[in-house]
Amino acid sequence: IIMKLYYVLLLLAFPLSAQINVVPQPNDVHYYKGSCKVDTPITYVKDPAIANPEGYQLVIQPRKITVKYSAEAGKYYATQTLRQLIFQAKKEHKESLPCLVITDAPRFAYRALMVDPARHYWKIEDLKKYIDVMSQYKFNYLHLHLNDDQGWRIEIKKYPKLTEIGAKRTNFEGSKRNNEGFYTQEEMKDLVRYALERNVQLIPEFDVPGHNDAAVAAYPFLSCNDTIIGVRTTAGVSKNLLCVSKKEVFTFIDDIISELSEVFPCKYFHIGGDEAPLDKWLENPQVQQLKKELQITNNQQLMSEFFKRVNESLAKNGKQPLIWMELEVPTYPQNSVMYLWRMHTTPQVLERAKKDNFKVICSPGEYAYFDYPQAKDDLPNVGWMPTLTLQQVYKFNPAFSLTSQEEKQYILGVEATLWGESVKDLFRAFYMTYPRALALSEVGWTQMQQRSWKSFTDRLEGQLSYLLHQGVNYRPPVELAN
Numbered sequence: 001i002i003m004k005l006y007y008v009l010l011l012l013a014f015p016l017s018a019q020i021n022v023v024p025q026p027n028d029v030h031y032y033k034g035s036c037k038v039d040t041p042i043t044y045v046k047d048p049a050i051a052n053p054e055g056y057q058l059v060i061q062p063r064k065i066t067v068k069y070s071a072e073a074g075k076y077y078a079t080q081t082l083r084q085l086i087f088q089a090k091k092e093h094k095e096s097l098p099c100l101v102i103t104d105a106p107r108f109a110y111r112a113l114m115v116d117p118a119r120h121y122w123k124i125e126d127l128k129k130y131i132d133v134m135s136q137y138k139f140n141y142l143h144l145h146l147n148d149d150q151g152w153r154i155e156i157k158k159y160p161k162l163t164e165i166g167a168k169r170t171n172f173e174g175s176k177r178n179n180e181g182f183y184t185q186e187e188m189k190d191l192v193r194y195a196l197e198r199n200v201q202l203i204p205e206f207d208v209p210g211h212n213d214a215a216v217a218a219y220p221f222l223s224c225n226d227t228i229i230g231v232r233t234t235a236g237v238s239k240n241l242l243c244v245s246k247k248e249v250f251t252f253i254d255d256i257i258s259e260l261s262e263v264f265p266c267k268y269f270h271i272g273g274d275e276a277p278l279d280k281w282l283e284n285p286q287v288q289q290l291k292k293e294l295q296i297t298n299n300q301q302l303m304s305e306f307f308k309r310v311n312e313s314l315a316k317n318g319k320q321p322l323i324w325m326e327l328e329v330p331t332y333p334q335n336s337v338m339y340l341w342r343m344h345t346t347p348q349v350l351e352r353a354k355k356d357n358f359k360v361i362c363s364p365g366e367y368a369y370f371d372y373p374q375a376k377d378d379l380p381n382v383g384w385m386p387t388l389t390l391q392q393v394y395k396f397n398p399a400f401s402l403t404s405q406e407e408k409q410y411i412l413g414v415e416a417t418l419w420g421e422s423v424k425d426l427f428r429a430f431y432m433t434y435p436r437a438l439a440l441s442e443v444g445w446t447q448m449q450q451r452s453w454k455s456f457t458d459r460l461e462g463q464l465s466y467l468l469h470q471g472v473n474y475r476p477p478v479e480l481a482n
C-alpha cells in the first residue's frame with residue numbers, strides 16, 4: 001500500500017511524460033519517475049486476478065521488470081509490448097526504459113487478418129513469416145481462404161484430385177505463368193502449432209457453394225449439370241455452384257469438414273457463402289423438384305437450406321460457422337457468426353444482427369479490404385478498386401453507432417481481408433498489409449478513448465523501423481511526410 005501511495009504521489013508530481021512507442025496503444029499507461037536498464041531480467045508472475053486471458057500488467061521499476069499474466073496469451077502480449085519498448089529505446093541509443101505500469105487487455109476478443117493462398121499459392125514458410133509479424137501486433141486469428149475458383153490448396157485424403165487437378169492454375173492472365181501448390185495435412189498441423197505458440201489460431205475457410213471451379217474441375221459431379229471445366233484462370237465470379245439438390249455434394253462437404261476439423265482445432269470454421277449466383281441451380285430440374293418439396297417461394301431460401309445442411313456437419317465436429325453474410329439470404333444457422341463485408345451495407349447488417357441475434361465480425365470494404373490500393377494510382381491497380389488509405393483504416397470504429405452494451409452483445413471483432421488476385425508473393429503481401437495492419441491492430445485492441453490519429457502517426461516511424469529491422473516490406477506512407 002505504501003508503495004502504491006508512493007507511485008500515486010510520484011505520478012502527481014511527474015505527469016505523463018513523452019508517450020511510449022507501442023502499437024497497438026496499450027489501454028492504460030502510468031509513468032513514474034526513474035528509469036530501468038534495458039537488459040534487466042524479467043520476472044514473470046502468474047496472477048489469476050487478471051481477468052482477461054489476453055490481458056497483462058507490465059511493471060517497470062528502477063531495477064526490476066515484472067510481467068503479470070493469468071494465461072500464456074497475456075504473457076506473450078506483455079513480451080511483445082516490452083520488445084517494442086526495448087527496440088525503440090535502443091533505436092534512440094538509450095540504455096534505459098522509463099518506469100511505468102501498463103495495465104492492458106483487448107477491446108475485442110477477435111482480431112484477425114485473412115490471406116488468400118487460393119488465388120496465389122503461399123509457401124508455408126511465408127505463412128510463418130506473416131504470422132510472426134502479425135502476432136507482434138496482437139492479432140490472434142489468421143483466416144486462411146483455402147479454396148476458390150482459381151485453386152484448391154489443402155490435401156483432402158478422400159478426394160485426391162482436389163489437389164492433383166484443383167491446385168494447378170495454368171497459363172493465367174494470358175501469360176505462361178503457372179500457379180501451383182497445396183498444403184499437406186501434416187504441414188498444416190505444423191503451421192497450426194507454430195501459430196498457437198504465437199497466440200494465433202488458424203481458421204480454415206472452405207468456401208461454399210460458390211467459388212468452387214477448382215473443386216468442380218476435379219470432380220464434375222459436384223455441379224448441377226456435371227459440368228466439365230478447368231480451374232479458373234481469370235478473376236471474377238463463377239456460376240458453377242456446388243449443387244444444392246445432390247446428396248453426394250453434402251457427403252463431399254461432410255467428408256471435407258471432418259478431415260479439416262482434425263487439422264484445425266479452432267472452434268470457428270468458415271464456410272464462405274459469398275457471391276453465389278443461383279442461375280445454374282434454378283435451371284436444374286432436380287433443384288426445381290427440391291423447391292417444390294421444401295415449398296420454397298423465395299429462391300434464396302435454397303441458400304438457407306444449403307447452410308442448414310452444412311451446419312449439421314460442422315455441429316457434428318464441434319465447429320461454429322463463420323459466414324460471409326449476404327443480406328438477401330433469409331436465414332442462417334442460429335449459431336453462425338456473420339461477416340459484415342460488402343460496402344454500403346453496414347446499417348442493414350447491424351439491424352439484421354439485432355433482429356436475428358447474430359454476432360458480427362466487422363470487415364467492411366470501407367475500412368478493411370487490404371487488397372485495395374493504399375493511395376490513388378498506387379499498385380496494384382486492377383481498375384475497379386476504391387482506395388483504402390492508412391488514415392481511413394485508422395478511423396474505423398467497429399461499434400459504428402451501437403451503444404457500448406450493443407457492442408458487447410453483437411461485435412465479436414475485426415478482420416482485414418487480403419484477397420489474393422493481385423497478391424503474387426510475400427513481398428507484395430507485406431506491402432499491402434503494412435502499415436495498414438498497424439492501424440487495424442489498434443482498431444481491434446485499443447479503446448476509443450486511447451486512440452488518436454496524431455498519436456498513431458507520431459509512433460509510426462518507429463514502428464516502420466521495427467518492421468524494416470525484421471526485413472518486412474511495407475508501403476512508405478509518403479502522403480504523411482511534409
Ligand code: TNX
Nearest residue numbers: 274275324341371419420421
Ligand atoms: C469479393 S469479399 C470476394 C473475393 C474477391 C474480392 C476482391 C468476398 C467475400 N469475396 O472473392 O477476391 O471481392 O476484392
